[in-house]
Amino acid sequence: MAHEIKIPEDVDLPASSLWSKLWIIGAGVGALGLVGTFATYSSNQKHIYHSYLFAFMTMLSIALGCLAFVIIQHVVRAGWSAVIRRIAENAMMTLPVFVLLFIPVYVGVHDLYHWSHAESLDDILKAKAPYLNMEFWRIRAVVYFVIWGVLAVFFYRKSTAQDDNQKDPSLTRSMWKASGVAVLLFGLSQTFASFDWLMSEQPHWYSTMFGVYYFAGSMLGAYAFMTLVAKGLQKGGLLKTAITTEHYHDLGKFLFGHTVFWAYIGFSQFFLIWYANIPEETEFFIHRLHHGWETVSYALPLVHFFIPFFFLLSRHVKRHPTGILVGAFYVMAMHILDVWWLVMPNAGGHMGEKIWIDACALLGVGGAFLAVFGFVMNRHKLIAIGDPRLEESLAHENY
């Protein structure tokens, strides 16, 4: 209580730090990954587009989760998160670049979404054509990217403007004001984007919960990513005093909470479909109970819920320096597995077939994501040094 609050000084990324070279490393890995992904294009075209979509949706989920985190911090006027918010802000600034990363999905649309073949649709897909047609699909994609781009740039600009313009509360107030509308825009765009890009891979199937399911995963990915970056920065000798056990404890609570949230949504989606047992609804799970995918389907509740649930349950694990690191790594891996399970069965092959292409795609898009993230991180302070609630965040304690 009443300790002297020291404003941290190690908030600039020194040129000697490995983190300042992240953008080069990311770009290199990304380029190699993408070359590897598309190397066998002539023989594996369909699989390659699915691998790419898997990688794209995985990294997009992390960027979107970080955007949601930033918006939520402003909606609830959170003070505790001021020292870690910048990590999420840097990650959400990758969203404008996802327009470029979207190009392969756009090009591969006929391999990914069979509703896009307007000339050969059955009656059900004809009835869905007013929504699922190429023109509207393109327009919606533009709308999503505009919304995400505008939101990301807006919150980033205001926050970084505070860095030099010490503690200007009017900037914080304008972010608070915008955050309410931002939640609405984000929720709708995120939901419909997941419908368009993931759910419509099986266009006969529908689940109104699908958007929330993808959101739950996004948040897991985002919290795991923020924890890992925070740990990594501290390992690199930065933000030594800024981020404390208390912040990791809270990130751990979010990891734990969203693990439960994911399971709740995932089970609710499965439960209604399983109980009603209507053919057009069961398609999604039937598909994932064959060709080896049943292994992943049965494993997910265990590895994506029970194991992280009991691991992250204890306060001592969340506050333990290694405990939270292991937890974040594990949750991130499970989130990737989850998106893989959502996308790859639609490629038509056996589970794990040509998995090296999937891995290359993840390195490719992941590398590109980290390159942009590293580039953005280089440009400003590592924490929101001008946030009026910085002291509150530095002194944050869980009781």
Next chain:
Amino acid sequence: MAKPPRTWGLLAQYESAADIYKACEKVRDAGYSKWDAHTPFPVHGLDKAMGDKPSPLPWMVLGGGLTGGTFAMSFMIWVNAFDYPLNIGGKPLASVPAFIPVTFELTVLFSVFACFFGLWFLCRLPQLFHPAFANKAFARVTDDKFFIIIEAADSKFDKSNTRTLLEQTGATLIEEVED
């Protein structure tokens, strides 16, 4: 004839949260174990200043949750698959997915019971009388004063030494609490 009153403990009054926080650290460092702090509102970090051990309550809640979940699941499997088998919608008799909602609810319910009554147990509730209630000054604990009471049952308790310690902690009033 009423028994002559015995000393139950020593009560010290403080004027602010900061004062009692520092006082608690001193009493903690002096090695007392049977004592408590009483404040009009929660003082953040006081548990650390008092040197309180982590509460066993989380373990009780975990036990309650596991009990509730196991009970719900096994009870439904027993009823539906063994005691009174009934084919519902062509599903297997022991359909685990159908049992999950109730299992979840009972896990939560038992956790909450364990938490609620566990807290009663740890706080020794219900307790209708406490010797400190007889002390006039102590009434202001619900208003604007902060108190430490060291019980006479503490092995380190010694009327004059304990009083000296409390005096050193900046107490504005020290009185004996009688039983």
